[in-house]
Amino acid sequence: MAQSDTILDLKNVSKTFYPGSINQVEALKDINLTVKRGEFITLVGGNGAGKSTLLNAISGYFFPDSGSISINGYEITFLKEERRAPYISRVFQDPKMGTAPRMTVLENLSLAYRRGERRGLRLGSSPDEREFYHQQLQTLGLGLEKRMDAEIGLLSGGQRQSIALLMATLKRPDILLLDEHTAALDPKTAKLVLELTDHKVKEMDLTSIMITHNLQDALTYGNRMLVLHHGQIVKDYSQEEKNQLTTESLFSELQSLAMSDTLI
Numbered sequence: 052m053a054q055s056d057t058i059l060d061l062k063n064v065s066k067t068f069y070p071g072s073i074n075q076v077e078a079l080k081d082i083n084l085t086v087k088r089g090e091f092i093t094l095v096g097g098n099g100a101g102k103s104t105l106l107n108a109i110s111g112y113f114f115p116d117s118g119s120i121s122i123n124g125y126e127i128t129f130l131k132e133e134r135r136a137p138y139i140s141r142v143f144q145d146p147k148m149g150t151a152p153r154m155t156v157l158e159n160l161s162l163a164y165r166r167g168e169r170r171g172l173r174l175g176s177s178p179d180e181r182e183f184y185h186q187q188l189q190t191l192g193l194g195l196e197k198r199m200d201a202e203i204g205l206l207s208g209g210q211r212q213s214i215a216l217l218m219a220t221l222k223r224p225d226i227l228l229l230d231e232h233t234a235a236l237d238p239k240t241a242k243l244v245l246e247l248t249d250h251k252v253k254e255m256d257l258t259s260i261m262i263t264h265n266l267q268d269a270l271t272y273g274n275r276m277l278v279l280h281h282g283q284i285v286k287d288y289s290q291e292e293k294n295q296l297t298t299e300s301l302f303s304e305l306q307s308l309a310m311s312d313t314l315i
């Protein structure tokens with residue numbers, strides 16, 4: 052039987068915070084989303100639209116109140132976050148998240164590579180392993196292979212975020228979640244990390260969802276774009292439709308969504 056094209060499938064996923072209280076927030080409302088192999092989705096929407104909540108539900112950071120989530124046809128709706136880790140990788144906005152600051156670059160990579168496995172030998176101890184990580188670091192083109200034994204906490208945010216990206220993709224994940232992973236970097240470094248991301252996604256034929264507030268990046272990268280508003284997917288653009296958009300037209304669209312709120 053042919054392998055299904057669908058990597059991720061969300062059916063009627065909803066999540067409400069503080070239900071029944073004055074602070075109630077319907078962060079996700081009946082989300083239906085099918086992600087196919089090789090799709091690189093950019094996810095945009097205003098503050099509080101539900102973008103991070105959507106990634107949190109997919110990664111298992113918390114469970115939805117209703118609906119179901121499947122990966123490769125297997126339902127994972129209530130699978131614990133650590134049990135999903137072999138299939139789902141995530142890079143966060145804060146370069147400090149996802150890496151262990153007091154461990155060396157080599158140890159961090161080694162830890163990422165052994166994700167989901169029982170630990171045995173000292174991390175990154177064998178010559179073969181060193182060689183493997185050396186080669187992997189070279190692929191970043193930042194000279195970080197020369198700093199394998201440096202504590203990762205001593206590296207710059209951009210260097211650290213590049214390594215976080217490498218760690219997230221060392222063992223090919225079924226889906227790569229990028230949660231505004233360049234937002235904390237200066238514009239030049241952000242561009243570099245985005246280019247690295249794009250290169251990795253294409254080279255490894257990864258399936259990915261990337262949250263961004265940068266509309267140009269949302270249009271430049273990826274081959275599908277979703278607009279989230281008040282916990283709902285209000286627009287789903289294909290690559291062809293995306294090509295027709297400009298940052299101005301996308302900005303106007305997001306503006307009109309925000310305007311419609313004030314009219315309610």
Ligand SMILES: Nc1ncnc2c1ncn2[C@@H]1O[C@H](COP(=O)(O)OP(=O)(O)OP(=O)(O)O)[C@@H](O)[C@H]1O
Nearest residue numbers: 068069076078096097098099100101102103104105
């Ligand atoms: N753990 C939580 N507990 C309570 N409320 C939450 C929690 N996570 C998110 N929310 C609320 O859910 C709504 C959606 O938040 P979310 O962080 O998903 O938005 P977002 O689109 O990622 O926003 P931003 O662009 O500002 O990061 C917000 O009103 C937020 O305050």
